[in-house]
Amino acid sequence: xxxxxxxxAPAKINMALRxxxxxPDGFHPLATVFCALDLRDELTASxxxxxxxxxxxxxxxxxxxxxxYRAARLLKERTGSDACAAISIDKSIPVAGGLAGGxxxxxxxxxxxNELWELGLSAxxxxxxxxxxxxxxxxxxxxGLALGTSxxxxxxxxxxGAFQSWVLVMDGEGLSTPAxxxxxxxxxxxxxxxxxxxxLVEALGSSAISDLEGLLVNDLAEPAxxxxxxxxxxxxxxEHAGVATVLSGSGPTIGVLCASDNxxxxxxxxxxxxxxxxxxxxxxAAGTHIVxxx
Ligand code: C5P
Numbered sequence: 001x002x003x004x005x006x007x008x009a010p011a012k013i014n015m016a017l018r019x020x021x022x023x024p025d026g027f028h029p030l031a032t033v034f035c036a037l038d039l040r041d042e043l044t045a046s047x048x049x050x051x052x053x054x055x056x057x058x059x060x061x062x063x064x065x066x067x068x069y070r071a072a073r074l075l076k077e078r079t080g081s082d083a084c085a086a087i088s089i090d091k092s093i094p095v096a097g098g099l100a101g102g103x104x105x106x107x108x109x110x111x112x113x114n115e116l117w118e119l120g121l122s123a124x125x126x127x128x129x130x131x132x133x134x135x136x137x138x139x140x141x142x143x144g145l146a147l148g149t150s151x152x153x154x155x156x157x158x159x160x161g162a163f164q165s166w167v168l169v170m171d172g173e174g175l176s177t178p179a180x181x182x183x184x185x186x187x188x189x190x191x192x193x194x195x196x197x198x199x200l201v202e203a204l205g206s207s208a209i210s211d212l213e214g215l216l217v218n219d220l221a222e223p224a225x226x227x228x229x230x231x232x233x234x235x236x237x238x239e240h241a242g243v244a245t246v247l248s249g250s251g252p253t254i255g256v257l258c259a260s261d262n263x264x265x266x267x268x269x270x271x272x273x274x275x276x277x278x279x280x281x282x283x284x285a286a287g288t289h290i291v292x293x294x
Contacts, residue, residue, distance in 0.1 A: 001047070001118075002047070002115065002116050002118075002293050002294065003046060003047050003294050004044060004045065004046040004047070004116070004292075004293065004294050005044070005045050005112045005113075005115045005116045005290060005292070005293045006042060006043070006044045006112070006290070006291050006292040006293070007042070007043050007044075007045075007108045007111045007112040007115075007288060007289065007290050007291065008040045008041070008042050008043075008108070008288070008289060008291050009040060009041050009043065009104035009105065009107045009108040009111075009140050009287075009288040010036040010037055010038065010039065010040050010104060010140065010143055010285045010286065010287065010288070011036070011037045011039040011040070011041075011092075011093040011099040011100060011101060011104060011281070012034045012035065012036055012037065012099060012100045012103075012136065012139055012140065012248075012249075013034075013035050013037060013099065013166065013168075013246070013248040013249075013253075013255045013281075013283070014032050014033065014034060014098075014218060014246070014248050014249050015033040015034075015035050015200060015204075015212075015215075015216050015246060015257075016031070016032060016033045016197040016200045016215070016216060016217050016218070016246075017030065017032045017217070017218040017219060017220055017249065018030065018031040018032070018194040018195040018196070018197055018217070018219050019181075019184060019188075019194055019219040019220065020192055020193045020194035021185070021188065021190070021191045021192050021193075022181075022185060027135070027151045028151075028181060028184075028194075029149070029150065029151075029193070029194050030135075030148060030149065030150070030151065030152050030194055031147075031148075031149055031194040031195065031196060031197045032147070032148040032149075032152055032197070033145070033146070033147055033148070033158070033197055033200055033201060033204070034136075034139045034145070034146050034148055034152075034155075035145050035164060035283040035284050036139070036140075036142075036143040036144055036145070036283055036284050036285040036286070036287060037099075037166065037168075037281040037282065037283045037285050038281055038282050038283065038285040039092055039093055039099070039168070039279060039281040040092060040093070040104070040285070041089055041090065041091050041092055041093050041101065041104050041105055041108060042089070042090045042092075042108075042291070043068075043087060043088070043089045043090075043105065043108035043109065043112055044087070044088045044089075044112070045085045045086070045087050045109070045112035045113055045116045046085060046086045046087075046088075046116075047083075047085065047086075047116065048084050048085055048086035049084060050084055050086075051069075051072065051084045051085065051086075051087075052086045052087065053066065053068055053069065053087045053088075053089075054086075054087070054088045054089070055088075055089045055091060056088070056089065056090050056091065057089075057090050057091035057092060058091045058094070058095055060091070060095055066105075067102045067103070067105055067106035067109075067133060067134065067137075068087060068089070068105050068106065068109045070106070070133055071105075071106045071109035071110050071113075071129075071133055072085070072087075072109055072113060074129055074132060074133065075109075075110065075113050075114070075117070075119065075121075075129065078129065079117075079119050079121070081117050081119060083113075083116075083117045085112075085113060085116060085117075087109065087112075089105060089108070091105075094170055094174070094253065095174055096174025096175060096176065096177075097170060097171075097174060097248075097251075097252065097253040098175065098177075098247065098248040098249030098250050098251045098252060098253045099168075099248055099249065099253050100136040100139070100140055100249065102134070103133075103134050103135075103136035103137045103139075103140045104140045104288070106130065106133045106134060106137045106140070107130060107137050107140035107141045107287075107288040108140075108288055110126050110129055110130060110133075110137075110141070110288075111126065111141070111288045111289070111290065112290070114126060115290060115293060123141070126141055127141060127142075127153075130153075131151075131153040135151040135152040135153050136152055136249075137153075138152075138153045138155055139152065139153075139155060139287075140287065140288055141287050141288050142155055142157070142287045143284070143285060143286045143287025143288065143289075144157055144158075144160065144284045144285075144286070144287065145157065145158040145159075145160045145204060145283070145284040146158055147197065147201055149194075158201055158204050158205070159205060160204065160284045161204055161205045161206050161207045161208075162204075162206075162207050162208065162209050163261075163282065163283075164209065164257060164282060164283045164284065165257070165258045165259075165260060165261045165263070165264035165280075165282055166255050166256065166257055166258065166264065166280070166281045166282065166283065167241075167242065167255070167256040167258060167264050167267050167268045167271065167278050167279075167280060168248075168253055168254070168255050168256075168278065168279045168280075168281055169234060169238060169253065169254040169255075169256070169271060169276050169277065169278055170252075170253055170277040170278070170279060171228075171230075171231060171234070171251075171252035171253070171277070172277070173228075173252070174252065175224055175227065175228065175231075175250055175251045175252050176250075177249070177250040179227065180220050180223050180224050180227065180250035180251065181220070181223075181250070183223035183224075183226055183227055184219065184220060184222070184223040186223075187222060187223055187226070194219075195219075199215055200212070200215040200216070203215055209243055209257065209258075209259055210243055210259060212243055212244055212257060213243050213244055214244065215244065216244040216245070216246035216257065217246070218246050218247045218248075218249075220247065220249065220250050220251065221235070221246075221247040221251070224247060224250060224251035224252065225247075228251070228252060231247075231251055231252045231254070234254060234276065235247065235254055237274075238254065238256055238271065238276075241256050241267055241271070242256040242257055242258040242259065242263065242264070242267060243257045243258060243259055244256075244257045245257070261282070264280055265280065268280050
C-alpha cells in the first residue's frame with residue numbers, strides 16, 4: 001500500500017490552432033499542434049480518511065467544480081473505489097492563461113490516484129477519462145509534441161525535430177475560453193472547416209527552428225484581441241522578437257519561439273526590463289508522470 005504519490009504535469013502551448021464552426025454539441029472542431037513545456041504543476045496525493053485539496057503558488061478559490069475534484073469523482077464512479085486522498089498542488093502554471101493549467105491538474109489527479117489507489121487503469125483508459133474532463137486533458141497526459149483534432153482530444157504524436165526555447169509573456173488577467181470561442185463565432189458566423197496544419201507538422205520534423213517562421217498561427221487570436229486590445233498591443237510589440245510569436249490557446253499568454261536557449265534567455269531579460277511578465281520554458285517536455293512515491 002502506498003502512502004503518497006507525487007506527479008508532475010506540463011503546461012502546453014498551441015503552436016497552431018485552427019478552428020471550425022461549432023458542432024451540434026457546441027464544441028468547435030480543431031486542428032491544433034500542441035507542444036508540452038517544462039513549466040509544470042506538481043501534485044501530491046496522500047492516503048487520507050477524508051478528501052481534501054490545498055493549492056499553493058496562486059490564489060485560487062476551490063469548489064466542488066474544480067477539475068481535481070471532478071477527476072477524483074470520475075475515477076471513483078468508474079472504478080467503484082471508495083478511497084479518499086489528501087491532495088496538495090504546487091502551481092507554477094498560471095490560471096486561465098491559455099496554457100492548460102486546469103487540465104494539467106486534472107491529468108495529474110488521474111495519474112496520481114490511479115497509482116495511490118492501485119486502480120490499474122491503462123494509459124488508454126486514462127486518456128478516455130481525461131477527454132471526458134476537458135479537451136486538453138489527454139494532451140497533458142501524453143506530453144511531447146502532437147497533432148490534436150476533434151475537440152483537441154484525438155492525438156497523433158509528432159516526432160520532434162528540434163529542441164524549442166520559448167519566452168512566455170503572461171498577463172495577470174485571465175481570459176475565459178468559452179467567451180473567446182463565442183466571440184470567434186460572432187466574427188465567423190458562416191459554416192467552415194478548421195484549416196489544415198500540415199505544413200507546420202511537416203516542418204516540425206526538420207531540425208531547423210528557423211524553418212518554423214511564418215507557420216505559427218492561432219484563429220482564437222482575433223477574438224481574444226477584440227476582447228482585450230491591450231493583449232493585441234503586447235503581441236504587436238513582440239511579434240518579431242524571435243523566430244515566431246503566437247497566442248496560446250484562448251490566451252492571454254503569448255509565446256515567442258526563439259532560435260536558441262541563449263537568445264531566449266536574453267529576450268526574457270529584455271522584455272522583463274520593459275515591464276512585461278516573462279517566463280522561460282522549453283519544449284517538447286514529458287507528459288504527466290510520477291516523480292516520487294512512498
Ligand atoms: O473542453 P474544455 O472543458 O476545456 O472546454 C472549455 C470550453 O471551451 C467549452 O465549454 C467550450 O465552450 C469551449 N471549447 C470549444 N471547442 C473546443 C474546446 C473548447 O468550443 N474544441
